[in-house]
Amino acid sequence: MTFKHSIKTALGGLHSNTSRSILTILGIVIGITAIMLVLSLGAGAQNLILSQIQGMGSKTIVTVPGRQPSGPSDFANVFLDSLKERDLQSIRNKANVPFAEDVMPVVFGSVRLSYQNETYQSTVLGGGSAESNNVMSDIFDIYPEQGSFFTASDVLSKASVAVIGDKIREKLFGDIDPIGKKVRVKDKTFQVIGVLGRKGQVSFFNFDDMILVPYTTAGQYLLGRKYFDRIIVSAVSEETIRTTVNDIEMTLRANHGITDPEKDDFFVETQADLADRLKTITTALTLFLSGVAGISLFVGGVGIMNIMLVSVTERTREIGLRKAVGATNSDILTQFLFEAVLLTSLGGLIGITLGSSLSFIISFIISKFALASWSFSFPYLGAGLGLLVSAFVGLVFGLYPARKASQKAPIDALRYE
Structure with a gap:
């Protein structure tokens, strides 16, 4: 057959x-x-x-507090408050990390916003830099569609100014122009100085649904923290990324008195590592x-x-x-x-x-x-x-x-x- x-x-x-x-x-x-x-x-x-992840740029390096988890048992041994102001200043020091172009601390948490009779549950992200006016735009590739970002002087003075995402503008203000308006964030009043255009998700941040304020303001008045959730560094070039990572690790180990890398109370990731x-x-x-x-x-x-x-x-x-x-x-x-x-x-x-x-x-x-x-x-x-x-x-x-x-x-x- x-x-x-x-x-x-x-x-x-x-x-x-x-x-x-x-x-x-x-x-x-x-x-x-x-x-x-x-x-x-x-x-x-x-x-x-x-x-x-790629929305943050290939040169971005993120330092996270706590030990990098490799198994379920590691989650009991994290140090969520291990990144402090001293660490930020040490990383900014060109003698320690010469190829760091931009350095920005980040704090974030859940907050309730209100404007007149409207309320909205959102996430506050504290960022910016006391040394640069454009660090948030440079690192996150986000720009206000209306108004402007807060400045280095706003960070230094812990100013009560905010840039809101487009979804927050829609929920709280509707057709009203939000620039110059005052919103309540927890128990503190902030002046809206900027509105972001639709951006969506960048890494783990949904900027459409966030309110951005100076990290100094967020840490002291909204979240009550003296530590950072992240320290984000942008290297001067892709060729210097690995060197910059090594420099950050050595700097933080020196600050924290760590001699054994296995006992690090932080971990550093590039966008490629995270991906x-x-x-x-x-x-x-x-x-x-x-x-x-x-x-x-x-x-x-x-x-x-x-x-x-x-x-x-x-x-x-x-x-x-x-x-x-x-x-x-x-x-x-x-x-x-x-x-x-x-x-x-x-x-x-x-x-x-x-x-x-x-x-x-x-x-x-x-x-x-x-x-x-x-x-x-x-x-x-x-x-x-x-x-x-x-x-x-x-x-x-x-x-x-x-x-x-x-x-x-x-x-x-x-x-x-």
Whole structure:
């Protein structure tokens, strides 16, 4: 029997049992659909996170208080107040960190804003520099659409001035021009001097939904802190990033009396480091969820084997007739094996189509109503592997029923009622 004839015979067998064929591939369809959905949405999330991180610029270096967690037990050994004013001044000192172009401390926390009868829960971000007027624009690539940023003198004087995100402007002021208006932040009054244009997420900061004030003001009057949540440094060039990281680490260890790097009470990350770490996390999560979804493929494979065993029993006379007119054991084996592989491959194709369609719809909804920068991503490698895995499932779980069919004696098969 030729290869072409084997496929034709297998297709004929599937067509004569359409309802059973549909039920047989259901598990495969569900499994591949789930895998495609996870891979596509996982790729979309990864692309979104990477684009947000890159929004801070490739030369940006972030120093974070606390030990870099490498496992669940590390979260009990953090030092959230380890970055102080002395550390900031030491990093600014060119003798310690010569390739630091901009240095900015950051503090942040949740606050309630109010204007007249309107209130809004938001996040305050204290930043700026006592040495530069443009440090926030340079580091975060954000610019006021109206008004201006606070200045170095505002930072030094702990001025009660604020720049608000576009979402806050919309919630508190509506159509009113907010420039010059007074808003209450906790128990303190701030004058709005600027409004940011729509920016969205940059790294872990959503500037559309934030109020920006001088870090000196935020630390003393709003958050009651004498330490920083981050110290952000911009290196003079990409070539000096690694040197700058080493200089920051050596400076902070000297300040904190640390001789063993394993006992650091801070960690320093470049944007590339952060991107790699988050990429590893999202990839591991995607693989885990794909593995969970892949369990349905195994269940589907068992279902295919059981249903094909029933099919072999019901088609015993057909097998006997085919053998009586010259079909060999190999022909029968090939026919039933092809049926199993064609079934699972068809299920894989349906699953790929269905999973991609669902992912496209979900991505459209997310980009329309939640995250404008979210984009649909089709996992070509995942689709190809999904189809191969589907065919492999059919080959593995279809082999036993196919062998059982091929070993039936023609005389006994013809006598079967």
